Amino acid sequence: MSVPGAAAVVLERVTKVYPGGVRALDEVSLTVEREAFVAVVGPSGAGKSTLMQCAAGLDVPTSGRVFVDGVEIGGLDEVWRTEVRRQRVGFVFQAYNLVPSLSVVENITLPLRLAGRVPDRAWLRTLVERVGLAGRLGYRPGELSGGEQQRAAIARALVTRPAVVFADEPTAALDLRTAQDVLGLLRDLVGEFGQTLVMVTHDPAAAARADLALVLADGRIVDAVESPTAVGLAQRLADLEAE
Structure with missing residues (x-):
């Protein structure tokens, strides 16, 4: 059950330090409201994937607090974090992560x-029709194009x-x-x-589809761009690379 009035995701001064002293996130705070589309962009090594992993409960911050749907997940053990992810979080990955031996509908x-x-x-019928896979439900992932596989992964996430x-x-x-x-x-x-979506991407054109683009550099949010454009984000990233 969702927590009434709670934001979809909240990070409070989240820091992640890996062995060897590598500081991937440095006191990051952000709030993702419901029904928002937020993109996270930044140079290679900026901390984008670490931010997503901590926000989604896939990794545990070194310090700070993480809330998903009003539930604080940072202090939960792995069993309970897994339960929160199953109930409250969906994932779409670059590699699709579909199970080859299962049909499309079984994967979803x-x-x-x-x-x-x-x-x-x-709801299942609505999803498969909306992602354009109503005629592919009995197929295996290997029988689908890359775009169809990603559509199946999106339906699975939802x-x-x-x-x-x-x-x-x-x-x-x-x-x-x-x-x-x-x-x-x-x-x-x-x-x-009315879905809430947080997308990590290196592509300014992809990030320009979002309502808000968060620009990361050296583990910190250095800019928050509302109604971003591909040209503007590309220039911002180029400036960071040049610094």
Whole structure:
């Protein structure tokens, strides 16, 4: 159950230090409101993936607090963090992460089965029709194009009706036209289904689809750009690379 009035994701002064003293995040604070599409961009090594992993409960911060859907996850053990992820978080990855031996519909409903839940047939039908896979449900991932596989992964991320979906470079493995189609789908899902989406990307054009772009450098948020443009973000990233 969602917590009424709670933001989808909140980070309070989150720091992550890896062995050897590498500081990947340095007191990062942010709030992602519900029904928002937020992109996280920055130079290589800026801390983008670490930010997503900590925000999604895949990793534990060295210090600071993380809330997902109003639930503080930083102090939970792995069993309870896994439970929170299953109930409240969806994931879309660059590599799709579909199970080759399962059909499309089995892949989409896998998070529900892992959580011991029965699929909502009406919601499942809505999802597969919206992502354009109604005629592919019995296929295996290897029988699909890259774009179709990513669409299946998007449906899988949404099937549990999560509070937030985290997308890590969701179009990096796709050709330009297919990438644009997938980005358009993600943008539409925010509006149509009231989904909250946090996308990590190196691509300024992809980030320009978001409502807000957070620019990371050296583990800190150095800029927050509302209604970002590809040209503006590309210039901002170029300036950071030159510093």
